[in-house]
Amino acid sequence: TTKQWKIDTPEDRRLHEAADWLKDGKLVAFPTETVYGLGADARNDQAVKNIFKAKGRPADNPLIVHVGDVEAVSELVTEVPEHAKKLMETFWPGPLTIILPVGNQLASHVTAGLDTVGIRIPDHEVGRALLKAAKIPVAAPSANRSGRPSPTLAEHVITDLNGRIDGVVDGGITGVGVESTVIDCSMETPMILRPGGVTREQIEDVIGPVDVTGKLAASEQPRSPGMKYKHYAPDTAVWLVREAGNMAVIANQLKGQGKKVGYLVSLERAHEMNLEQPFILGSRENIAEITQQLYQRLREIDEHDYDVVLAESFSKEGIGEALMNRLERAASEIK
Numbered sequence: 001t002t003k004q005w006k007i008d009t010p011e012d013r014r015l016h017e018a019a020d021w022l023k024d025g026k027l028v029a030f031p032t033e034t035v036y037g038l039g040a041d042a043r044n045d046q047a048v049k050n051i052f053k054a055k056g057r058p059a060d061n062p063l064i065v066h067v068g069d070v071e072a073v074s075e076l077v078t079e080v081p082e083h084a085k086k087l088m089e090t091f092w093p094g095p096l097t098i099i100l101p102v103g104n105q106l107a108s109h110v111t112a113g114l115d116t117v118g119i120r121i122p123d124h125e126v127g128r129a130l131l132k133a134a135k136i137p138v139a140a141p142s143a144n145r146s147g148r149p150s151p152t153l154a155e156h157v158i159t160d161l162n163g164r165i166d167g168v169v170d171g172g173i174t175g176v177g178v179e180s181t182v183i184d185c186s187m188e189t190p191m192i193l194r195p196g197g198v199t200r201e202q203i204e205d206v207i208g209p210v211d212v213t214g215k216l217a218a219s220e221q222p223r224s225p226g227m228k229y230k231h232y233a234p235d236t237a238v239w240l241v242r243e244a245g246n247m248a249v250i251a252n253q254l255k256g257q258g259k260k261v262g263y264l265v266s267l268e269r270a271h272e273m274n275l276e277q278p279f280i281l282g283s284r285e286n287i288a289e290i291t292q293q294l295y296q297r298l299r300e301i302d303e304h305d306y307d308v309v310l311a312e313s314f315s316k317e318g319i320g321e322a323l324m325n326r327l328e329r330a331a332s333e334i335k
């Protein structure tokens with residue numbers, strides 16, 4: 001079974017035990033401000049391979065390397081362009097993964113054969129204290145089984161990976177609730193590969209206009225291998241409903257076909273439609289809270305036997321862009 005440390009403060013001495021486990025090549029999950037990560041020594045080939053095995057992750061999907069201090073970055077990459085420096089100064093520690101040309105210190109499986117590596121310093125006092133105690137670069141994908149929603153609680157890590165990993169540092173619920181923004185800074189004009197906790201507006205305020213992956217020609221390979229896999233999806237069919245007014249109509253059609261219909265909605269929508277036992281994300285007025293709750297609600301959906309769950313759409317402004325990106329990827333149909 002998997003060892004669990006319940007740790008509330010960065011001073012807790014048991015973090016050194018968890019750090020020693022990482023240094024010994026063990027797999028230890030830990031909290032970040034976005035979601036829980038499944039950590040291993042990024043220089044240790046076998047430990048990194050074990051991450052892929054524990055998660056059932058395709059070998060061509062590279063891992064993000066987590067460090068405790070910005071000083072650790074220079075050993076991992078061959079070059080830090082000016083725009084990347086500005087992003088680090090502004091957003092680290094924080095939910096921004098910066099992709100740079102990789103050096104020769106890391107296990108080759110970390111980068112899945114690419115010539116770049118994604119790096120970030122997480123903004124979580126327990127998670128960061130662990131990284132500082134370990135003093136090694138820690139490769140860490142989200143600590144879920146591949147294809148499941150990312151874990152926002154240590155319980156989710158245990159549900160997916162108990163017995164498959166060595167330990168988990170339980171630091172309570174994560175704050176942002178969706179993964180970091182991934183930005184490729186290895187090219188002239190940086191490109192956002194995955195929307196996340198830092199918004200495009202925030203980034204452009206610091207370094208000016210950036211590209212976004214969606215604009216790629218259809219013939220091109222996705223620049224972020226992870227984006228080609230179906231992520232974040234519960235087993236239950238989730239239909240994302242664009243127009244608020246259509247939800248009741250669609251529900252009635254489905255019920256007419258004998259289907260059991262659930263709802264993934266804001267508090268306000270639940271009241272407006274007078275819904276019985278909806279999955280409530282939070283108040284529409286607080287998109288950050290809705291984002292924080294999303295993965296937990298997606299996991300709960302599979303504990304019931306709904307045929308279809310109808311999900312509400314939200315504004316794509318600010319963090320809403322990341323929220324809607326994950327909802328669209330969780331959805332089997334968009335109505």
Ligand code: TXA
Nearest residue numbers: 034036037062063116117118141142179180224225226
């Ligand atoms: O918030 C997060 O980023 C969390 C926490 C634990 O830090 N981690 C996370 O890792 O979401 P993961 O492995 O679930 O997602 C990493 C994403 C994948 O889409 C992967 O393809 C992309 O980052 N990625 C990693 N290295 C890359 C690289 N060198 N070039 C392009 N994409 C890369």
Ligand code: MG
Nearest residue numbers: 141142143150
């Ligand atoms: Mg993931």
